[in-house]
Amino acid sequence: xxxxxxxxxxxxxxxxxxxxxxxWNAWQTWLHNGEPAIVTGYTLAxxxxxxxxxNVRKRLAMIPLGRGAYWTAAHGVAGAFAIAVFFVxxxxxxxxxxxYEQLFAVLFYLVSISGILGYWLQRILPKRLTDxxxxxxxxxxxxxxxxxxxxxxxxxxxxxxxAASDTLAQYYVETLAWFFRRPRFMFSHFFGAQSGRAWIRxxxxxxxxxxxxxxxxxxxxxxxxxxIKNRLDFAYSVNGFLxxxxxxxxxxxxxxxxxxxxxxxxxxxYLL
Amino acid sequence: MITxxxxxxxxxxxxxxxxFPYVCGRACAFGKPCSRGPNFDGSCGGxxxxxxxxxxxxxxxxxxxxxGGPCQDGPLPDGTCCQSHPPCKPRPSMRRRRQQISWLMAxxxxxxxxxxxxFTPDSFVGExxxxxxxxxxxxxxxxxxxxxxxxxxxACHENHGKGVVAWANALVTNQxxxxxxxxxxxxxxxxxxxxxxxxxxxAGAAFxxxxxxxxxxxxxxMCHTEHKGEAANIATMKDAQCNSCHTxxxxxxxxxxxxxxxxxxxxxxxxIAFDHVSHFxxxxxxxxxxxxxxxxxxxxxxxxxxxxxPPGSFEQNCSACHLGGIVDRKLAxxxxxxxxxxxxxxxxxxxxxxxTPEEVELLREAANSGELEELxxxxxxxxxxxxxxxxxxxxxxxxxxxxxxxxxxxxxxLYPELAETGVDSLMSRLEAVPGKHDIPAxxxxxxxxxxxxxxxxxxxxxxxxxxxxxxxxxxxxxxLSVMYQPNGHAxxxxxxxxxxxxxxxxxxxxxxxxDLVVEQAAALxxxxxxxxxxxxxxxxxxxxxxxxxxxDQGDTAKGLLVEWGYxxxxxxxxxxxxxxxxxxxxxxxxxxxxxxxxxPEAAFAASYKQHDATNFxxxxxxxxxxxxxxxxxxxxxxxxxxLCHEYHLEPGFNRTMGFQHQxxxxxxxxxxxx
Numbered sequence: 001x002x003x004x005x006x007x008x009x010x011x012x013x014x015x016x017x018x019x020x021x022x023x024w025n026a027w028q029t030w031l032h033n034g035e036p037a038i039v040t041g042y043t044l045a046x047x048x049x050x051x052x053x054x055n056v057r058k059r060l061a062m063i064p065l066g067r068g069a070y071w072t073a074a075h076g077v078a079g080a081f082a083i084a085v086f087f088v089x090x091x092x093x094x095x096x097x098x099x100y101e102q103l104f105a106v107l108f109y110l111v112s113i114s115g116i117l118g119y120w121l122q123r124i125l126p127k128r129l130t131d132x133x134x135x136x137x138x139x140x141x142x143x144x145x146x147x148x149x150x151x152x153x154x155x156x157x158x159x160x161x162x163a164a165s166d167t168l169a170q171y172y173v174e175t176l177a178w179f180f181r182r183p184r185f186m187f188s189h190f191f192g193a194q195s196g197r198a199w200i201r202x203x204x205x206x207x208x209x210x211x212x213x214x215x216x217x218x219x220x221x222x223x224x225x226x227x228i229k230n231r232l233d234f235a236y237s238v239n240g241f242l243x244x245x246x247x248x249x250x251x252x253x254x255x256x257x258x259x260x261x262x263x264x265x266x267x268x269x270y271l272l
Numbered sequence: 273m274i275t276x277x278x279x280x281x282x283x284x285x286x287x288x289x290x291x292f293p294y295v296c297g298r299a300c301a302f303g304k305p306c307s308r309g310p311n312f313d314g315s316c317g318g319x320x321x322x323x324x325x326x327x328x329x330x331x332x333x334x335x336x337x338x339x340g341g342p343c344q345d346g347p348l349p350d351g352t353c354c355q356s357h358p359p360c361k362p363r364p365s366m367r368r369r370r371q372q373i374s375w376l377m378a379x380x381x382x383x384x385x386x387x388x389x390x391f392t393p394d395s396f397v398g399e400x401x402x403x404x405x406x407x408x409x410x411x412x413x414x415x416x417x418x419x420x421x422x423x424x425x426x427a428c429h430e431n432h433g434k435g436v437v438a439w440a441n442a443l444v445t446n447q448x449x450x451x452x453x454x455x456x457x458x459x460x461x462x463x464x465x466x467x468x469x470x471x472x473x474x475a476g477a478a479f480x481x482x483x484x485x486x487x488x489x490x491x492x493x494m495c496h497t498e499h500k501g502e503a504a505n506i507a508t509m510k511d512a513q514c515n516s517c518h519t520x521x522x523x524x525x526x527x528x529x530x531x532x533x534x535x536x537x538x539x540x541x542x543x544i545a546f547d548h549v550s551h552f553x554x555x556x557x558x559x560x561x562x563x564x565x566x567x568x569x570x571x572x573x574x575x576x577x578x579x580x581x582p583p584g585s586f587e588q589n590c591s592a593c594h595l596g597g598i599v600d601r602k603l604a605x606x607x608x609x610x611x612x613x614x615x616x617x618x619x620x621x622x623x624x625x626x627x628t629p630e631e632v633e634l635l636r637e638a639a640n641s642g643e644l645e646e647l648x649x650x651x652x653x654x655x656x657x658x659x660x661x662x663x664x665x666x667x668x669x670x671x672x673x674x675x676x677x678x679x680x681x682x683x684x685x686l687y688p689e690l691a692e693t694g695v696d697s698l699m700s701r702l703e704a705v706p707g708k709h710d711i712p713a714x715x716x717x718x719x720x721x722x723x724x725x726x727x728x729x730x731x732x733x734x735x736x737x738x739x740x741x742x743x744x745x746x747x748x749x750x751x752l753s754v755m756y757q758p759n760g761h762a763x764x765x766x767x768x769x770x771x772x773x774x775x776x777x778x779x780x781x782x783x784x785x786x787d788l789v790v791e792q793a794a795a796l797x798x799x800x801x802x803x804x805x806x807x808x809x810x811x812x813x814x815x816x817x818x819x820x821x822x823x824d825q826g827d828t829a830k831g832l833l834v835e836w837g838y839x840x841x842x843x844x845x846x847x848x849x850x851x852x853x854x855x856x857x858x859x860x861x862x863x864x865x866x867x868x869x870x871x872p873e874a875a876f877a878a879s880y881k882q883h884d885a886t887n888f889x890x891x892x893x894x895x896x897x898x899x900x901x902x903x904x905x906x907x908x909x910x911x912x913x914x915l916c917h918e919y920h921l922e923p924g925f926n927r928t929m930g931f932q933h934q935x936x937x938x939x940x941x942x943x944x945x946x
Contacts, residue, residue: 030513032517093500096409098407098409099405100407139288142300142305143304146299146302146305247373251370252377254374258378258385262405268443270406272447
């Protein structure tokens with residue numbers, strides 16, 4: 001952890017130094033009536049390539065290209081570097097005049113916003129996942145939910161046999177089946193609200209009045225399962241958002257990469 | 273289950289494959305996924321719980337422990353699994369979806385570029401041009417119309433529209449966008465040099481440049497970047513850019529700008545020798561009525577204030593006092609020359625000239641009396657009435673004006689010719705004089721009959737009597753000479769004589785003419801520029817030595833120029849100034865002297881006695897930098913370099929209205945034809 005922290009400081013220093021150099025170079029070029037956009041543009045292109053390498057690095061997990069944590073940190077810092085250099089390149093112009101440059105700008109802003117959002121998610125959500133106390137692979141969660149549901153339904157059947165009453169079974173069919181069917185309260189979990197827990201407490205407290213002692217034992221077990229499922233829902237929601245944001249970020253990055261190539265071609269054909 | 277600490281044991285847990293492109297359809301519906309999962313092609317792999325293995329002649333169940341281990345019934349005899357399920361519909365994994373969306377985005381971007389590539393900027397004008405996928409932005413207002421309507425993108429980008437090969441070639445070769453700018457724009461010096469100038473050590477003495485920067489090859493696109501929108505200012509320049517080249521770095525105008533020159537704002541005298549000091553101190557008080565005064569704006573037109581505040585016309589400002597001094601200065605071109613003998617052949621004179629009134633009277637008397645007596649002309653006519661030849665005539669004949677023996681024969685030849693042909697013989701002699709002359713203009717309005725009759729009269733030894741008295745100016749005779757009197761200010765005949773005579777001596781020398789011709793040319797020039805010269809033009813109009821760059825001899829060809837008319841002095845091409853806001857600020861006509869203070873000590877008029885325009889004493893004290901920096905300083909009025917300085921030298925245009933008209937005609941013809 002400490003080495004990652006040191007690496008992060010190193011990356012930031014590198015980015016700040018790089019930005020200072022690029023800015024100074026652009027300033028000097030402009031002072032001498034040169035075209036600073038050439039240096040800043042190719043710097044930006046270089047940063048884009050580096051940012052894209054992060055995706056390649058994830059696919060080439062078998063090759064020792066450095067720890068993923070370092071790459072993630074470097075990717076975030078390089079993204080911030082890219083935003084800064086972008087505005088130096090555009091000379092502070094936020095909204096360009098031509099249609100394809102507007103497309104370029106829109107893609108860049110969306111990539112930047114999604115990148116910042118993703119960075120923020122990756123900074124705060126893992127900690128919340130740790131606090132949840134349940135470590136699980138996201139892809140496996142549906143399997144776990146199915147098992148919990150299976151177990152819950154088993155408990156209900158067993159309770160009906162033992163207590164010779166369908167109170168609990170009816171309660172499950174009318175109320176709990178909805179909850180166990182699939183992950184619930186996704187946005188509530190993502191934003192850190194406790195809707196799931198409140199729902200469980202409210203429903204089980206209400207039900208407790210209508211069950212006898214035998215059924216109450218089963219009801220407690222069902223409540224335990226519901227609490228576990230609620231934590232799984234939390235993991236599913238938070239982990240899901242950690243993956244879903246990439247559905248925006250990566251395709252937008254692909255788009256900007258193509259527009260960048262087009263931009264470079266045009267600049268060379270028409271100006272340089 | 274999740275509560276089981278040993279749940280990831282291989283016997284309990286299937287291997288998760290996040291990079292696999294598909295996930296089980298049952299899992300996606302939050303049901304229990306099968307242990308086998310989907311196939312790589314996206315089909316369901318879980319229709320059976322295992323793929324039995326043939327061990328010798330027996331089929332063995334291969335269901336993994338995590339799914340419950342080998343089943344009790346075992347494989348069927350044909351080797352298929354006995355536990356079959358309906359297939360699910362696997363769905364793409366998150367990674368697969370990301371990939372699919374990425375491809376969609378790539379297709380979208382390429383499609384958009386390709387679609388709008390079809391609509392090249394040439395197809396659009398104005399705002400729609402910005403839709404093109406090769407146009408980074410609309411052209412500035414100044415360029416948008418002609419660039420797109422006439423040549424399209426090729427006006428600046430020569431490889432545009434020439435196909436893929438030209439594009440590929442352009443991709444790896446340097447473009448020269450800036451060079452096309454000079455198709456329309458012109459400058460007073462090299463286009464691709466800083467400030468359109470070639471700097472020397474002397475030029476940089478007061479405000480020197482780094483030699484390295486001074487030699488730098490510049491390009492228009494270094495500073496002027498187009499395609500930033502119709503309203504974009506593409507000619508901005510910051511002080512820091514100026515300071516990067518100029519070694520005299522100026523942080524603020526009021527602090528470290530070099531002092532203005534001793535004669536600021538002019539390094540050359542004005543075209544009109546108007547002595548403000550003498551007029552305000554002497555002439556106005558003498559001429560004006562008591563109580564009447566003259567201020568700056570009585571003569572200078574503040575409504576036209578710009579770099580200068582131009583004075584009104586001669587008629588508005590000067591004619592009241594100076595018109596008389598123009599029209600009473602005449603130029604004689606013919607006269608009765610002093611001669612001690614008669615060079616004219618009587619028979620020739622009689623042939624070309626009608627009898628004189630005296631001869632007519634004598635003939636009438638002879639007819640009445642029957643006796644014919646011979647009329648004896650005045651033997652001493654030329655000695656009593658003759659004078660030196662006029663300078664113009666002496667020059668035309670190539671003789672000394674004061675040498676009767678020298679010009680006797682020439683007069684003896686010319687005057688009969690005048691009597692015969694009128695103006696033509698005079699024109700032919702003037703045309704033979706070396707120099708740049710406009711003879712038709714010099715003799716404009718000269719009546720050949722006047723010449724013919726005057727020549728006859730003088731050859732018949734009588735004074736010429738004009739049939740009517742001439743009113744105003746023009747060509748006329750006083751009996752013993754033919755002369756020209758200006759009609760008023762800006763008389764074209766007078767101007768033509770000056771333009772010829774002012775360089776006549778130099779032209780004669782250049783043509784290696786006879787010394788006598790050179791002397792007469794000098795005499796004519798001296799006569800015209802003297803106080804008694806025709807119209808007394810050079811009393812006010814400066815005669816200045818200039819270099820005729822357009823001449824055959826290039827920069828070495830120097831000549832004299834009469835500076836006709838008021839011309840604003842623009843001897844500091846990199847300095848710009850606008851009087852208008854200052855006039856309004858100070859108050860019209862009241863505070864011009866805040867900056868322009870008269871200098872009574874200066875010998876202003878004396879500087880017009882010679883021809884070097886830069887050798888002069890201004891009639892005003894120099895405008896001091898402190899005068900400007902009272903307002904143009906930090907915290908007050910802006911003091912950017914470009915507020916007062918131009919980057920380019922004499923910026924102008926190569927294109928003319930004629931070109932536009934031609935282009936328009938071509939277009940209209942095309943429309944009619946098409």
